[in-house]
Structures are given as structure tokens and as C-alpha cells.
Amino acid sequence: MKILVTGGAGFIGSNIVDAYIDHGCDVAVVDDLSTGDHSFVNKKAVFYNCRIQDEALDNIFFRFQPDVVNHHAAHINLRHSVVNPIYDAENNIIGSLNLLKNAVKYRTKKIIFSSTGGAIYGEPDSLPVSEKTPAVPLSPYGAAKLSVEHYIRIWHLLHGLDYTIFRYPNVYGPRQNPEGEAGVIAIFALQMLSKKTPTIFGDGTKTRDYLYISDVVQANILALEKGSCETLNLGWGQEVSDQNVYDCVSKALEFNRKPNYSLPRPGEVNRIALNSDRAVQSLNWSPEITFPAGVKRAVRYYIEQKKKYR
Ligand SMILES: NC(=O)c1ccc[n+]([C@@H]2O[C@H](COP(=O)([O-])OP(=O)(O)OC[C@H]3O[C@@H](n4cnc5c(N)ncnc54)[C@H](O)[C@@H]3O)[C@@H](O)[C@H]2O)c1
Incomplete structure (x- = not known):
């Protein structure tokens, strides 16, 4: 093909x-x-x-x-x-x-x-x-x-x-560009690896799948x-808050500082999670990599990248 x-x-x-x-x-x-x-x-x-x-x-x-x-x-x-x-x-x-x-x-x-x-x-x-x-x-x-x-x-x-x-x-995962629609894991990981304190836009309660x-x-x-x-x-149908993402990435990188908080940005939704039952039915697809497991893999990738470009 x-x-x-x-x-x-x-x-x-x-x-x-x-x-x-x-x-x-x-x-x-x-x-x-x-x-x-x-x-x-x-x-x-x-x-x-x-x-x-x-x-x-x-x-x-x-x-x-x-x-x-x-x-x-x-x-x-x-x-x-x-x-x-x-x-x-x-x-x-x-x-x-x-x-x-x-x-x-x-x-x-x-x-x-x-x-x-x-x-x-x-x-x-x-x-x-x-x-x-x-x-x-x-x-x-x-x-x-x-x-x-x-x-x-x-x-x-x-x-x-x-x-x-x-x-x-x-x-999210290896090769993600931190500039993107959804690059928050890449952004947090790269900032933490550079010993910078990441900023959460809003109070940390905004959620994504x-x-x-x-x-x-x-x-x-x-x-x-x-x-x-x-x-x-496609998705898990589960909401993960910005605070949750921060905590998960900082745990994986043993980064101990609290985030900065700033005003929410225009155009972004507050909460979202997607029901993927139709994809399960029609493609016989289901997600396999849980959020904590995926974050560990993604973080490993950014650590390797950091070593490569040091
Ligand atoms: N990353 C996410 O979470 C997410 C969520 C929803 C939808 N999407 C969609 O998935 C697709 C891939 O996203 P990604 O995260 O891999 O982003 P990415 O920026 O890494 O990839 C986009 C690619 O398209 C290329 N590109 C951009 N404009 C182009 C143009 N006019 N002509 C030719 N090439 C062009 C870029 O150089 C880049 O390689 C996008 O369509 C995006 O809208 C991504």
C-alpha cells in the first residue's frame, strides 16, 4: 500500500x-x-x-x-x-x-x-x-x-x-514539540530538566484527556x-488536571519546586475528556499506556535528548 x-x-x-x-x-x-x-x-x-x-x-x-x-x-x-x-x-x-x-x-x-x-x-x-x-x-x-x-x-x-x-x-510522547497544541508534558519536562520552574496557566484545575x-x-x-x-x-475518557500533570512530571524527574501560576489563556477550554466507545467498536482499538506509565516513558526520552544536546 x-x-x-x-x-x-x-x-x-x-x-x-x-x-x-x-x-x-x-x-x-x-x-x-x-x-x-x-x-x-x-x-x-x-x-x-x-x-x-x-x-x-x-x-x-x-x-x-x-x-x-x-x-x-x-x-x-x-x-x-x-x-x-x-x-x-x-x-x-x-x-x-x-x-x-x-x-x-x-x-x-x-x-x-x-x-x-x-x-x-x-x-x-x-x-x-x-x-x-x-x-x-x-x-x-x-x-x-x-x-x-x-x-x-x-x-x-x-x-x-x-x-x-x-x-x-x-x-504526548517522544518527539513532541513543546510549542504545540498539547505540549505541556514536553514543556514541563524540558523546563524542569533546565532547573526552571514551569508556569501553570490558571489555577491548575483545567483538565485534558x-x-x-x-x-x-x-x-x-x-x-x-x-x-x-x-x-x-480517541482518548481514555478521563480528565487529568494541569496540577496532576505537573505533579506526575515533577515526581518522575524528582523536581521539588512548586509551579508558578498565571492567568488562563484565551481560546482554551476549561475541561475536556473524550469518550472513545465508537473507536473501540469500529476499530477494535483501545488505549494501553496509562498516564503515569506514559509520562515515565516521555520523561526518559527528554532526559536522553538533554544528554545528547548538552
Ligand atoms: N499533539 C496533539 O495533542 C494533537 C491533538 C489534536 C490534533 N492534533 C493534530 O495532529 C497533527 C499533528 O500534530 P503534532 O502534534 O504532531 O504537531 P507537529 O507540529 O509536530 O507536526 C505538524 C507537522 O506538519 C508540518 N506542517 C505544518 N504546516 C504545514 C504545511 N502547511 N505544509 C506542510 N507541512 C506542514 C510541520 O512542519 C510538522 O512537521 C496536527 O494536524 C494537529 O492539529 C494534534
């Missing part, structure tokens, strides 16, 4: 590329390296340094002729999307439309899309949210992701393109064969 992975030099995309190659797939990566790292790109993948919104994407599709597009390229900084929504939309909406246009032109069978459960449900009345909960994003980033979900659904109706849309919770990278990768493998025309939450 030939799979084009957009964002395959980034945190989640590069881990998926490795797994697809181990699975025996031919993989091409399209990434503009805006936040990605070329050293993360698997040597067995063909690499194209290109923005998904560029005309040059046509030629890449022409040469590679993918069966499946796994779409992970995005401008992922939610707070920047509040300040610069046009830049966010150019990358996340226009770029995705260019991808869909080429997918149809070159007869791609399926698209797997990384949407966000953390930023499209707004502040729901009850948690964990299922996919039936109305999507009311509070940020341009969330609005862009939701609009791409609609375009994909419409592309299925108009052109028969198959899809699986994943609504991720906060994903955290999923370790290998569980996300597994869902993307299963979606190659299952989950046709489905929109699926």
Missing part, C-alpha cells in the same frame, strides 16, 4: 510513518519543516519539502500516486491561531482543500485526518463527550479543524473518497483497513 503522510516530519506524523514502514507500506512524506524536524523522517520514506497549500503538491501526487493520504500537517498552535487566524486557515483549511483536490484527481482511495477533540467541542455540559456532542469550537484552530471535517465528509458525498477522521485528545503516542499510532494502523466513513474520538 502507498501512503502519503502529510506532517510526517512532526511529532505524531513521524511516529506513524515509522509504524507504516514497519508494516510493509511504501511511504512518502510531505512536510514544510515549519515545526517538523528532518531527522525524524524515516530514511525509508520519500521526503518532499513542500507546503500542502502549494501547487507543487500536484506533481508529488502525480509521481507517488498514493492509495491512502494520512493527513497530519497543520499549524497546531491554538494560541497563535487566535492572534493570526488567516495564517492558520491558509495552512489548515486551504492546505487541506488542496490535498483533497489532488486526492480526487489522482484517485486516492482514503484519507485519514487528524482532527481535534480537545478544541472542537467547546465547553460541553457533561464529560466525557461522545461524537454526538455538538461541536462548538472556541478558537480559529478548532474552527478550521471542524471545517476540514465537513469538507472531507462532503468530498465523500461528491467524489466517493473514503475517510476516517480522528478527534484526538492531548497526545491524555493519550500516549503509541496508542494514537495503533489507531492509524487500524484505520488502513477499518473505520470507513467514521468520525472517531
Whole structure:
């Protein structure tokens, strides 16, 4: 199977590329390296340094002729999307439309899309949210992701393109960029390793659902064969507070200082957790790495990185 992975030099995309190659797939990566790292790109993948919104994407599709597009390229900084929504939309909406246009032109069978459960449900009345909960994003980033979900659904109706849309919770683990939508574990770990005291925005009670990278990768493998025309939450369905994250990371690093606290930031939701029953049913997927176990693994990675770049 030939799979084009957009964002395959980034945190989640590069881990998926490795797994697809181990699975025996031919993989091409399209990434503009805006936040990605070329050293993360698997040597067995063909690499194209290109923005998904560029005309040059046509030629890449022409040469590679993918069966499946796994779409992970995005401008992922939610707070920047509040300040610069046009830049966010150019990358996340226009770029995705260019991808869909080429997918149809070159007869791609399926698209797997990384949407966000953390930023499209707004502040729901009850948690964990299922996919039936109305999507009311509070940020341009969330609005862009939701609009791409609609375009994909419409592309299925108009052109028969198959899809699986994943609504991720906060994903964490090796290679995560601390600048990202959900990079709090990376941020805390790297600051603590540099003996800096991290800041919690708000009073520490804000909650997120955290999923370790290998569980996300597994869902993307299963979606190659299952989950046709489905929109699926991934997550544990459990809320983990910012204070909890701080305590867990500081315990793993034996860091004894209390955090600083600052004002909450605009565009961010207060509480979220995702019910993934539908993914369990449709993909036969379930998460395996618990939060404390995942934090230990992630922290080990940042300790190794710190040693490498010292
Ligand atoms: N990390 C999370 O917790 C999380 C949660 C929900 C959804 N997502 C989604 O998963 C995807 C991957 O996120 P990540 O955490 O790995 O982020 P990341 O920044 O590590 O990866 C994104 C990759 O896309 C590339 N890219 C960005 N804009 C591009 C463009 N216009 N053209 C080509 N390449 C471009 C970047 O260089 C980077 O390599 C994103 O679509 C993100 O919105 C992530």
C-alpha cells in the first residue's frame, strides 16, 4: 500500500510513518519543516519539502500516486491561531482543500485526518463527550479543524473518497514539540530538566484527556483497513488536571519546586475528556499506556535528548 503522510516530519506524523514502514507500506512524506524536524523522517520514506497549500503538491501526487493520504500537517498552535487566524486557515483549511483536490484527481482511495477533540467541542455540559456532542469550537484552530471535517465528509458525498477522521485528545510522547497544541508534558519536562520552574496557566484545575503516542499510532494502523466513513474520538475518557500533570512530571524527574501560576489563556477550554466507545467498536482499538506509565516513558526520552544536546 502507498501512503502519503502529510506532517510526517512532526511529532505524531513521524511516529506513524515509522509504524507504516514497519508494516510493509511504501511511504512518502510531505512536510514544510515549519515545526517538523528532518531527522525524524524515516530514511525509508520519500521526503518532499513542500507546503500542502502549494501547487507543487500536484506533481508529488502525480509521481507517488498514493492509495491512502494520512493527513497530519497543520499549524497546531491554538494560541497563535487566535492572534493570526488567516495564517492558520491558509495552512489548515486551504492546505487541506488542496490535498483533497489532488486526492480526487489522482484517485486516492482514503484519507485519514487528524482532527481535534480537545478544541472542537467547546465547553460541553457533561464529560466525557461522545461524537454526538455538538461541536462548538472556541478558537480559529478548532474552527478550521471542524471545517476540514465537513469538507472531507462532503468530498465523500461528491467524489466517493473514503475517510476516517480522528478527534484526538492531548497526545504526548517522544518527539513532541513543546510549542504545540498539547505540549505541556514536553514543556514541563524540558523546563524542569533546565532547573526552571514551569508556569501553570490558571489555577491548575483545567483538565485534558491524555493519550500516549503509541496508542494514537495503533489507531492509524487500524484505520488502513477499518473505520470507513467514521468520525472517531480517541482518548481514555478521563480528565487529568494541569496540577496532576505537573505533579506526575515533577515526581518522575524528582523536581521539588512548586509551579508558578498565571492567568488562563484565551481560546482554551476549561475541561475536556473524550469518550472513545465508537473507536473501540469500529476499530477494535483501545488505549494501553496509562498516564503515569506514559509520562515515565516521555520523561526518559527528554532526559536522553538533554544528554545528547548538552
Ligand atoms: N499533539 C496533539 O495533542 C494533537 C491533538 C489534536 C490534533 N492534533 C493534530 O495532529 C497533527 C499533528 O500534530 P503534532 O502534534 O504532531 O504537531 P507537529 O507540529 O509536530 O507536526 C505538524 C507537522 O506538519 C508540518 N506542517 C505544518 N504546516 C504545514 C504545511 N502547511 N505544509 C506542510 N507541512 C506542514 C510541520 O512542519 C510538522 O512537521 C496536527 O494536524 C494537529 O492539529 C494534534
